[in-house]
Amino acid sequence: MTNFADRLNAAILAKQSQVCVGLDPRLEKLPPSLVDRYRAEPRKGCGCGRHEIGECFNEFGAAIIDAVAPAAVAIKLQLACFEQYGPPGIKAFKHLGKRAAKAGLIVIADAKRGDIGISAAAYSAAFIGRPQGLDGRIDGFNVDALTVNPLFGSDGIQPFMDDCREYDAGIFVLVKTSNPGSAELQDLEVEAMRAENVETSEVSASSGPSASSGENPRKLYEKVASLVDRWGADMIGESGYSSVGAVIGATHPEILAALRQQLPATPFLLPGYGAQGAGAADVADAFDSQGLGALITASRSIIYAGDGEDFAARAADAAEKMRDELWQAGRRK
């Protein structure tokens, strides 16, 4: 194993791609002919169809994974889509994570988990660590990286960082989400009044040129960004990036450019491309001169590019087009 950021960057350079395909299966958006086949099957269990939906997600997801693997660097699996179908849904999540890893893709669990103490440690074990088994540690979902929620503060993030170190995994911390309502709390002006906040400002200021560090007050997402910088400081790999990344909505290009200045060693995970409205020009500032520094996520515009029998081929085409647009936008900088 190698440091997560180094593995990610090696994959980006090898494929000349910053594409992360969001695999967020929704029954009502899947190709009708595919769903109809599972609708016609005799139902297992209580007859509610959960097992058949899990199988349907497996078939759909596997076809998407194989189709986009040449053009994409990573797959991001949205846990909510799977969790709503209970154990069969979680089984499909696990199956598709393994399938994507076999296809050579970096696997990101978009679970946005966060808790405190032993609960945070249990979430970490579930996704990137190794849970306690009957006779020692056993495998969890074993994904490459997990999205996490920073609201609990440093002691809520610590268990995830410990597992990142031990298992060469990564986390992407929510810094500024892509939804309109993100402004309500994340854009609040905050004043760094506590001693530990002042200390954080210094760490942030020393890590590179910044549009905002040192200024008070600043916004909550900038404060979270300074924590991300601090959390990731001793997990920087040979490629110059840390295994502690940041989630930033591609729908906020100006914020993205400022955060790139504030966080020169942080890999970004940028949702909002495609269906949510952001284009290649909006994310170009996230890349360094080599094209490293960010994964751009698209879900609907890739996985639902077609809803006929050729849905996988259409997804492959959409992923390839996205790769080319992004790689060229990065080079035009």
Next chain:
Amino acid sequence: MTNFADRLNAAILAKQSQVCVGLDPRLEKLPPSLVDRYRAEPRKGCGCGRHEIGECFNEFGAAIIDAVAPAAVAIKLQLACFEQYGPPGIKAFKHLGKRAAKAGLIVIADAKRGDIGISAAAYSAAFIGRPQGLDGRIDGFNVDALTVNPLFGSDGIQPFMDDCREYDAGIFVLVKTSNPGSAELQDLEVEAMRAENVETSEVSASSGPSASSGENPRKLYEKVASLVDRWGADMIGESGYSSVGAVIGATHPEILAALRQQLPATPFLLPGYGAQGAGAADVADAFDSQGLGALITASRSIIYAGDGEDFAARAADAAEKMRDELWQAGRRK
């Protein structure tokens, strides 16, 4: 069905109890004689023991549920403990939720979920709504209430509120968590500068006497509290409480008292009692004159009160003792 807050309050009055037992099974804390039996079983699946751990959690949890049902009002299931064992873990979570409901307990999924748009809707469907099935809506986990993370803002909370209305469920929004690191972000001084924040202040100020509303700047958790007040305003039941509750660490008694003033119609879910250090006197301010207004959560001090063959009886005793301490503390006010 009835409004969630009304169901909760009816149960509190009927049992004269504000006890919520946190069912957070951890293999290394379970009675050794119980775990040993599952260790000795021939293993299903890959042999990793996940299925046997799920069965072990089922046996332990069912015994705890039956033992504490007379003294407790609610069971809070910590998702992280179950999620780390994959599909068999989720199966145990689901099984124990149903078991607790059958035992007449209010079932709270402590999942601290949060996301945006269709992902938030999917989490809501998973726990308190009804997911899309092959031929219409199907059952999800169908718990009474879910803990949720407010970082995404109002549009991230909306899908949960919609399901609260449609299915008479509840949510408990994280306002101030019980861990030491909660100060790092949640205690930041924020300035209400945007137009919508000013509007929020007005809503908050009009809802009752407040230690802080109207003052600027105030802390992030107070800002979240004012949002909770607004989100819950049109879901207040006949008992005078809303189905939108707040999670506040019982480890912060002064903050708790101030938030009780700020949020007179919000049911509180208070972790931190027992093993985390808070006692009955620390939470007394959370109750109104009838003893309503708050569920106090204890996990380790109840479910691990004994680790021998009599663990269930010891848990029953601990829950009964906690009920009496709390009910008397509430009456001494």
